[in-house]
Amino acid sequence: MLDQDEINLVLDKPWAADGKHFSERIWGDRRAELVQELNKSLRKMLVTGENPVKLAPEIKKKFNVSERQAERLLRTEDAYFAEEATYNSYKECGTEEYEIIATLDYKTSEICRDMDGKHFPVENKKTGVNYPPFHPNCRTTTAPYIDDPELTEGDTRIARDSKGKNYYVPANMTYKEWYESLDSEERAAFVKLKKQDRKKKVDKSAESGIIKNIDVDDLDLAIYGKDVDEEAVKIIKKHFVDNSLADGYYINNISMKSIQIEEENEKEKGRPLIQTIAKKRGNMYETDIVLNEDIFKGCSIEVLNKKLKNYKNNIAQTFEEAVIHEVGHAKTIFSNRFRDIETMYKKLEKMGVDGISVIALNDGAEAVAEIEILLHRGSVIPKQAKDLYDNVMSGNFEI
Numbered sequence: 001m002l003d004q005d006e007i008n009l010v011l012d013k014p015w016a017a018d019g020k021h022f023s024e025r026i027w028g029d030r031r032a033e034l035v036q037e038l039n040k041s042l043r044k045m046l047v048t049g050e051n052p053v054k055l056a057p058e059i060k061k062k063f064n065v066s067e068r069q070a071e072r073l074l075r076t077e078d079a080y081f082a083e084e085a086t087y088n089s090y091k092e093c094g095t096e097e098y099e100i101i102a103t104l105d106y107k108t109s110e111i112c113r114d115m116d117g118k119h120f121p122v123e124n125k126k127t128g129v130n131y132p133p134f135h136p137n138c139r140t141t142t143a144p145y146i147d148d149p150e151l152t153e154g155d156t157r158i159a160r161d162s163k164g165k166n167y168y169v170p171a172n173m174t175y176k177e178w179y180e181s182l183d184s185e186e187r188a189a190f191v192k193l194k195k196q197d198r199k200k201k202v203d204k205s206a207e208s209g210i211i212k213n214i215d216v217d218d219l220d221l222a223i224y225g226k227d228v229d230e231e232a233v234k235i236i237k238k239h240f241v242d243n244s245l246a247d248g249y250y251i252n253n254i255s256m257k258s259i260q261i262e263e264e265n266e267k268e269k270g271r272p273l274i275q276t277i278a279k280k281r282g283n284m285y286e287t288d289i290v291l292n293e294d295i296f297k298g299c300s301i302e303v304l305n306k307k308l309k310n311y312k313n314n315i316a317q318t319f320e321e322a323v324i325h326e327v328g329h330a331k332t333i334f335s336n337r338f339r340d341i342e343t344m345y346k347k348l349e350k351m352g353v354d355g356i357s358v359i360a361l362n363d364g365a366e367a368v369a370e371i372e373i374l375l376h377r378g379s380v381i382p383k384q385a386k387d388l389y390d391n392v393m394s395g396n397f398e399i
Contacts, residue, residue, distance in 0.1 A: 072136045079133040086142060087131070090122045097121055097145035100132070104159035104169070104178050106190040107197075111242050112140045117174035119145040135242070162189035226256055226293060231301040232319060239323045240289055240330075249327065249334040252279075252286035259292040273304075273322055276329035278341045285337045287330045313358040314370060321373050328372030332365065335395045343399050348392070353385045360385075368392050 059070035090098060102108050102116035111134050118130075125131045132140040146152050155171035159178055169178055182190070240251045259272055275290040295304075304319040316322040336344060351364030356374070360367035371389045374381050381389070391397050 076133055076136045076138065079138055080127065083127070083132050083141065087122070087125055090144065093144075095122055095144045097147075098125070098131075098142040099145040100130075100140060101143055101157070102140045102175050104157070104175060106162070106193055108139070108175065109135060110237065111135060112138065113175040113179075115140065116176070117172075162186055162193055226296065227298045228256075228291075228296050229299060229301045229304070232296065232299075232304060235301075235320045235323055236291070239320075239327050249331045250287065251289055251330060253288045254291070255288070256291040256293045256296065258294050259290060273308075273319075274326050276326045276333070278333045278345075283338065285333055285341050287333045289326065289330075314360075314366075315357045315373055321376070324373050324376050325369045328369030329365070331372070332368055332392055335393045336397065339395070339397075340399055344397060347399060351388060353382070353388060355382050356385060364388060364392075 055074055056070035059073065087098075089095075097119050099119040100112075100115045100117065102112040108116075112132075115130075115134065120130045128134060132138050132142065134140060152171060156168040157171045157173070158166050159169045160166055169181075173181075179187075236254075240254060259275055273292055273295050275292070277288040277290060278285045279288050295307075301319060304322075305317075308319060308322055309317050314325065316325050333341060345365055348364035348368075351367075352361045353364065353367040354361055356367060356370050360370045367385060368389050371381055371385055374385075
């Protein structure tokens with residue numbers, strides 16, 4: 001059993017790419033209180049081997065969050081705890097490199113599938129970037145990397161078939177190689193299982209035919225049966241799911257429904273492609289993304305790009321840039337999540353920036369989102385615009 005000092009050492013080490021814990025990102029200024037609760041819960045899990053799910057109701061009740069958020073937090077922090085202990089053993093044993101080992105089954109995330117089999121120097125370890133956990137509920141782990149075929153000859157790793165039965169494959173087989181080795185019948189079974197999983201969650205979460213408040217982990221649920229272009233989905237996942245923790249923001253929920261804005265102000269009318277919404281929940285604001293079903297449904301990435309290229313009010317020329325614009329809004333919300341965001345937005349409305357776009361001139365919040373695109377492009381940004389961006393993202397914008 002690990003002693004108290006070792007437990008505290010793990011809890012006090014940030015693991016996300018920007019130096020923050022997953023818990024700090026979601027729980028913010030209640031983190032000190034949360035660490036005490038996690039300390040108690042994680043020690044209990046270590047001693048008893050109890051499943052994190054059974055401890056979630058305690059976190060739910062104490063912090064007034066959903067049980068799902070509590071379960072995800074416990075699983076993710078438990079995974080971080082275990083992987084940090086493994087990393088410490090690598091240093092103690094003088095291990096030079098480690099290898100990423102994902103789970104060979106249909107549930108594994110895209111990022112973990114891609115990372116499987118890659119190896120990195122122990123000294124370059126960066127949790128959330130080249131070391132697990134890579135995302136909430138991550139199941140990926142590591143092992144010492146041995147670059148000697150003779151020493152690893154005959155070694156195996158476990159894979160799981162569509163019936164849930166474990167079997168063994170060569171240890172050096174990556175996820176991609178494993179999946180390509182499956183016959184067409186087994187691949188079809190995996191696709192069917194994924195659809196069944198989604199349907200169960202959809203049936204549980206659906207309300208009047210519209211899926212609402214789905215955790216970002218389950219983006220697939222929001223678009224299930226909506227005929228959304230696969231390339232568009234990849235871009236959404238890349239920026240709203242895979243990159244968010246590393247790039248300094250967090251999307252709490254994604255949904256898809258019809259959006260029609262009707263405002264007295266003429267410039268606000270229309271059908272937005274994507275909406276980023278700041279929602280007050282408890283003592284903080286969370287970030288919700290709404291995809292406009294009326295536009296996405298049955299629309300190819302080529303058509304989406306064409307629509308955006310012909311739109312003159314902002315600088316986004318592609319669907320990906322439109323998503324990056326919304327990332328700018330998401331970063332704004334996350335950076336100021338414990339402040340009065342509604343008052344901040346009202347002040348920003350009068351702080352438009354010239355020389356970028358029509359919407360940037362009319363609204364400082366839109367200017368910040370437009371600057372996100374310019375940063376992505378590597379473009380030169382006017383000083384006034386960059387100063388506004390830095391001020392908002394600092395979390396110290398004067399309200």
